[in-house]
Amino acid sequence: MRILGIDLAGKEENETGICILDGDKFSLSTIHTDKEILKLADKLEPSLIIIDAPLSLPKGRCCLEKECNCSVGGHFRQAERDIRSYGRVLPLTFKGMKMLTMRGxxxxxxxxxxxxxxxxxxxxxxxxxxxxxxxxxLSKFFRIPANLTMHELDAGLLVLTGFLYLQKLCIKLGDPNEGRIIIQDIKKCTGYTES
Known part of the structure; x- marks a missing residue:
């Protein structure tokens, strides 16, 4: 099992957190550009890539620009509306989220x-x-080094979610035709994470 977690930055000059789970080897690092991400993926050939960034637009939208006719399509996908019952998320039309979404x-x-x-x-x-x-x-599941960045830690959390997803311990929020967000199925994970 090889999982690549990517805590994607909105801009290539900013830090993108990376986590790799390769068998029992768990590593964290930081990279920047799309080219670096694509090169890393091709080197690893992971069975799963899990990304912290919106990977699709709300239904009916061709972009996230407020001047466009598609702006009547809204600021959220169904996935964001579903995940709000678990915590706060930002509208995709916020400036930083817009950049992150388009890069994602x-x-x-x-x-x-x-x-x-x-x-x-x-x-x-x-x-x-x-x-x-x-x-x-993360320390409950993996041996992690000290002095990690928040982006690396988030990438580690993504890999943990990816691992649980491959064990069929996750749920899919949102509309499959619009884009889904994967999170833990807390009922299934409770016994697993307490062991």
């Missing part, structure tokens, strides 16, 4: 040509597993 769509469309790619939300995953901070959560 761009990079995932390339990755999906070769790999199984899903979307998740690491902060929600952490809360669902009953932890206040990512270090405590």
């Amino acid at each position: 769509i761009r990079i995932s469309s390339q990755l999906k040509q070769k790999y199984n790619v899903i979307e998740s939300h690491p902060r929600t995953s952490k809360r669902l597993l009953g932890y206040d901070d990512p270090v405590s959560c």
Whole structure:
């Protein structure tokens, strides 16, 4: 089992957190550009890539610009509306979210040509597993180094969610025709995470 977690930044010059679970080897790092991400994926050939970024637009939208005729399509996908019962998420039309969404769509469309790619939300995953901070959560499952960035920690949470997803311990929020967010099925995970 090889899982690649990507805590994607909205801009290539900002830090993108990376986590790799390769068998029992767990590693975290930071990269920046789309080219680096695509090169890493091709080197790893992961069985699953899990990304913290919206990977699709709300139904009826061709972009996220408010001046466009498609803006009547709304600021959220059904997945964001569903996940709000677990915690707060930002509208895709906010400036930072708009950049992140467009980058997420761009990079995932390339990755999906070769790999199984899903979307998740690491902060929600952490809360669902009953932890206040990512270090405590990840330390229960993996040996993690000190002095990690928040982006690396979020990438680690993504890999944990990806692992649980492959064990069929997750649920899919949203409309399959619009884009889904994967989070833990807390009822199924309770016994698993307490063991």
